Amino acid sequence: xxxxxxxxxxxxxxxxxxxxxxxxxxxxxxxxxxxxxxxxxxxxxxxxxxxxxxxxxxxxxxxxxxxxxxxxxxxxxxxxxxxxxxxxxxxxxxxxxxxxxxxxxxxxxxxxxxxxxxxxxxxxxxxxxxxxxxxxxxxxxxxxxxxxxxxxxxxxxxxxxxxxxxxxxxxxxxxxxxxxxxxxxxxxxxxxxxxxxxxxxxxxxxxxxxxxxxxxxxxxxxxxxxxxxxxxxxxxxxxxxxxxxxxxxxxxxxxxxxxxxxxxxxxxxxxxxxxxxxxxxxxxxxxxxxxxxxxxxxxxxxxxxxxxxxxxxxxxxxxxxxxxxxxxxxxxxxxxxxxxxxxxxxxxxxxxxxxxxxxxxxxxxxxxxxxxxxxxxxxxxxxxxxxxxxxxxxxxxxxxxxxxxxxxxxxxxxx
DNA sequence: TCTGGGGTCCTAGGACCC
DNA sequence: TCTGGGGTCCTAGGACCC
Numbered sequence: 001x002x003x004x005x006x007x008x009x010x011x012x013x014x015x016x017x018x019x020x021x022x023x024x025x026x027x028x029x030x031x032x033x034x035x036x037x038x039x040x041x042x043x044x045x046x047x048x049x050x051x052x053x054x055x056x057x058x059x060x061x062x063x064x065x066x067x068x069x070x071x072x073x074x075x076x077x078x079x080x081x082x083x084x085x086x087x088x089x090x091x092x093x094x095x096x097x098x099x100x101x102x103x104x105x106x107x108x109x110x111x112x113x114x115x116x117x118x119x120x121x122x123x124x125x126x127x128x129x130x131x132x133x134x135x136x137x138x139x140x141x142x143x144x145x146x147x148x149x150x151x152x153x154x155x156x157x158x159x160x161x162x163x164x165x166x167x168x169x170x171x172x173x174x175x176x177x178x179x180x181x182x183x184x185x186x187x188x189x190x191x192x193x194x195x196x197x198x199x200x201x202x203x204x205x206x207x208x209x210x211x212x213x214x215x216x217x218x219x220x221x222x223x224x225x226x227x228x229x230x231x232x233x234x235x236x237x238x239x240x241x242x243x244x245x246x247x248x249x250x251x252x253x254x255x256x257x258x259x260x261x262x263x264x265x266x267x268x269x270x271x272x273x274x275x276x277x278x279x280x281x282x283x284x285x286x287x288x289x290x291x292x293x294x295x296x297x298x299x300x301x302x303x304x305x306x307x308x309x310x311x312x313x314x315x316x317x318x319x320x321x322x323x324x325x326x327x328x329x330x331x332x333x334x335x336x337x338x339x340x341x342x343x344x345x346x347x348x349x350x351x352x353x354x355x356x357x358x359x360x361x362x363x364x365x366x367x368x369x370x371x372x373x374x375x376x377x378x379x380x381x382x383x384x385x386x387x388x389x390x391x392x393x394x395x396x397x398x399x400x401x402x403x404x405x406x407x408x409x410x411x412x413x414x415x
Numbered sequence: 416t417c418t419g420g421g422g423t424c425c426t427a428g429g430a431c432c433c
Numbered sequence: 434t435c436t437g438g439g440g441t442c443c444t445a446g447g448a449c450c451c
Contacts, residue, residue, distance in 0.1 A: 069416045
């Protein structure tokens with residue numbers, strides 16, 4: 001029997017979540033009904049559009065555009081900074097609602113889920129999808145698109161057909177009419193680079209790629225060519241994997257308010273990032289073998305260096321010390337625009353290995369634990385390292401503690 | 416139009432081992 | 434030792450996703 005897979009895609013997620021929250025708190029304007037965007041802080045050079053309302057889209061404003069350009073297109077634009085803590089709660093609420101219908105729910109990103117709903121309904125898949133959309137809208141206060149198919153690949157493609165608040169079906173038997181005519185950049189896993197290359201080779205539509213000899217695509221793109229070919233032919237048997245909450249890596253990065261002209265200027269930011277990442281690592285109950293530092297320079301070139309440790313760590317101090325060495329390795333005198341710290345090679349936090357420095361490690365561990373506890377009780381910004389405070393570096397991510405409207409707290413906690 | 420931040424996976428080349 | 438091949442680990446970089 002064929003599976004029935006839904007791809008649930010929140011319409012304009014950040015913007016409608018923010019709008020819905022504000023309306024529930026008695027806000028006067030609904031951000032969805034005026035030209036508005038969710039976007040970063042221009043002064044801190046994080047000025048890009050993360051989400052835009054439909055009225056804003058009419059001015060030509062789209063995700064990824066700089067705020068400056070967006071304002072030029074619409075001077076009366078309403079700009080709201082993002083509140084990730086709220087968005088995570090909304091995302092959790094969606095996953096929980098879907099889980100009441102099927103245990104096979106996979107969170108693909110903060111605003112997208114797959115659900116295997118085979119055998120979960122008595123009528124048609126489309127009718128069930130419509131009911132689900134209504135349920136999400138009435139219980140959670142935002143709209144979604146649902147793509148319906150027998151595979152994740154086609155369900156995801158279908159959910160993008162037209163927005164908002166729609167159900168679309170795309171079955172294997174409909175590829176010729178609904179899938180092959182689409183421009184090749186609509187194909188999953190085709191980004192900017194590959195699209196340019198495909199164009200130069202003369203492929204314009206998904207059908208052009210689907211009808212090609214896979215051996216030829218392999219010649220041009222290696223194994224990736226075979227993936228492109230099977231995606232173009234709608235072939236995908238991957239299962240819906242229920243949410244796996246063991247991350248492969250944890251990282252944080254930031255664009256600095258001004259380019260760092262020397263390593264000394266970058267260190268406070270590096271320290272702040274190490275604190276954020278290691279705190280998340282400890283909260284997840286994990287330790288990391290690999291520490292990577294990424295650097296984007298003034299001229300937008302990117303580089304990274306990493307180091308594998310002989311034993312995994314979760315200590316802020318150790319992570320910071322290694323990060324500084326890695327940063328120094330990359331320093332070639334070009335001012336740094338952005339830095340990131342990533343922890344990977346994760347492993348569950350077990351008993352610590354006692355070595356010559358056992359006491360020192362225990363001491364650091366107690367210190368980190370104590371700092372985490374104080375921050376979780378009084379807020380992330382209540383306790384800051386002296387060298388971070390005066391640097392202009394953003395302190396450890398400041399979390400706010402808002403409850404998402406219309407969702408009972410026990411749902412949020414129990415999800 | 417001077418371009419964020421959080422992830423995942425793949426690949427090529429070098430080191431090292433047998 | 435300058436000579437082969439295969440396997441594995443590690444690193445840097447590049448592509449993609451949202």
